[in-house]
Amino acid sequence: MFEVLFEHIDKKITLTKEEENKLTPFFIPKKYRKRQYVLQQGDICKYIAFVEKGMLRSFQVDDKGNEHVIQFAPEGWWIADNYSFLTGSPSSYDIDVLEDAEVLLITQTALEEMLQAIPVMERYMRILMQNSLISMQNRIACTLGSNAEERYQGVLKALPNIAQRVPQHMLASFLGITPETLSRVRRQLLKNS
Amino acid sequence: MFEVLFEHIDKKITLTKEEENKLTPFFIPKKYRKRQYVLQQGDICKYIAFVEKGMLRSFQVDDKGNEHVIQFAPEGWWIADNYSFLTGSPSSYDIDVLEDAEVLLITQTALEEMLQAIPVMERYMRILMQNSLISMQNRIACTLGSNAEERYQGVLKALPNIAQRVPQHMLASFLGITPETLSRVRRQLLKNS
Numbered sequence: 432m433f434e435v436l437f438e439h440i441d442k443k444i445t446l447t448k449e450e451e452n453k454l455t456p457f458f459i460p461k462k463y464r465k466r467q468y469v470l471q472q473g474d475i476c477k478y479i480a481f482v483e484k485g486m487l488r489s490f491q492v493d494d495k496g497n498e499h500v501i502q503f504a505p506e507g508w509w510i511a512d513n514y515s516f517l518t519g520s521p522s523s524y525d526i527d528v529l530e531d532a533e534v535l536l537i538t539q540t541a542l543e544e545m546l547q548a549i550p551v552m553e554r555y556m557r558i559l560m561q562n563s564l565i566s567m568q569n570r571i572a573c574t575l576g577s578n579a580e581e582r583y584q585g586v587l588k589a590l591p592n593i594a595q596r597v598p599q600h601m602l603a604s605f606l607g608i609t610p611e612t613l614s615r616v617r618r619q620l621l622k623n624s
Numbered sequence: 625m626f627e628v629l630f631e632h633i634d635k636k637i638t639l640t641k642e643e644e645n646k647l648t649p650f651f652i653p654k655k656y657r658k659r660q661y662v663l664q665q666g667d668i669c670k671y672i673a674f675v676e677k678g679m680l681r682s683f684q685v686d687d688k689g690n691e692h693v694i695q696f697a698p699e700g701w702w703i704a705d706n707y708s709f710l711t712g713s714p715s716s717y718d719i720d721v722l723e724d725a726e727v728l729l730i731t732q733t734a735l736e737e738m739l740q741a742i743p744v745m746e747r748y749m750r751i752l753m754q755n756s757l758i759s760m761q762n763r764i765a766c767t768l769g770s771n772a773e774e775r776y777q778g779v780l781k782a783l784p785n786i787a788q789r790v791p792q793h794m795l796a797s798f799l800g801i802t803p804e805t806l807s808r809v810r811r812q813l814l815k816n817s
Contacts, residue, residue: 513757513758513761514757514758514761514762517754517757517758518758546747550743550744550746550747551743553743553746553747553750554739554743554746554750556750557746557747557749557750557753560750560753560754560757561710561753563757564706564707564710564753564756564757564760565706565707565710565711567757567760567761568706568707568760569707571764
């Protein structure tokens with residue numbers, strides 16, 4: 432169950448076998464079925480989740496009932512409402528399951544204890560936080576400054592097979608464009624390839 | 625020159641005297657005069673800056689030439705274009721000096737070396753990154769969800785004497801409101817106090 436997490440950690444820091452064994456009890460392994468919710472808007476985000484298998488998604492529902500996809504998290508990705516998790520305030524979005532999933536959950540208390548027990552994990556968490564910050568700023572800059580084609584290509588770079596794994600309307604929502612624009616962009620790219 | 629930085633670090637982690645002595649050579653102390661630039665849009669943000677004295681500000685200039693204040697950084701605050709600093713891409717904003725300032729600069733290479741030399745600083749940096757993430761999400765949520773009065777009160781909580789230290793039009797810009805609205809909000813709060 433911890434294979435993908437250890438792989439992910441191993442790209443950034445080196446854990447001894449002993450540290451790996453110390454690490455696992457801080458996590459709660461959990462299975463989710465497609466369409467289940469991991470977090471619902473208004474609840475406090477008690478866990479950050481690492482996806483070992485399957486796919487999760489975070490999204491926001493606006494006043495008119497339209498869904499806006501914030502993040503796709505396939506295997507090897509972390510997902511949470513960081514703000515709610517870190518501050519204890521109610522979450523402003525939902526996290527649900529797009530493909531049957533196996534995830535590793537960790538609470539804030541367990542995370543803090545884990546960092547005390549395995550100090551080298553501070554580095555891993557620092558890099559994670561740093562990457563969240565980068566992708567958040569990138570997301571804002573992209574929404575403001577890039578066209579649909581650039582945004583689509585950016586997503587394919589981060590999530591190569593995303594177009595095969597999620598419905599087109601969700602991918603369009605993530606890109607902040609209409610499904611029609613997404614179809615046009617995809618046709619255009621196929622023509623040019 | 626390092627008093628305020630050590631105070632800031634001390635709130636989050638404990639450094640030995642030896643670690644403190646190891647820390648200082650990684651920083652470049654620098655003095656700036658009011659109106660000088662620390663970073664200009666389009667340049668790569670090579671340093672993150674810790675303000676020991678005075679005040680810095682980051683801002684963006686839109687196509688119409690209007691300034692939008694992103695952050696005020698008085699003594700005890702860090703400031704940078706994190707995205708540009710971490711990714712090496714051109715900065716999308718400027719950082720200038722609002723009050724004669726003494727700052728401590730650190731490059732990405734020096735930061736990485738410092739973290740190798742003093743591993744406990746990973747924890748400090750992780751907390752910094754985490755707080756940047758929180759304040760960024762907060763900033764977005766506030767701009768979308770709060771009224772002018774709530775936003776003004778939020779800023780006063782983080783920066784108690786900001787209204788006495790920066791011109792009103794900059795404070796209004798930071799809040800995303802007109803100077804007229806800011807005047808109205810301040811009169812209203814005085815009446816109610």
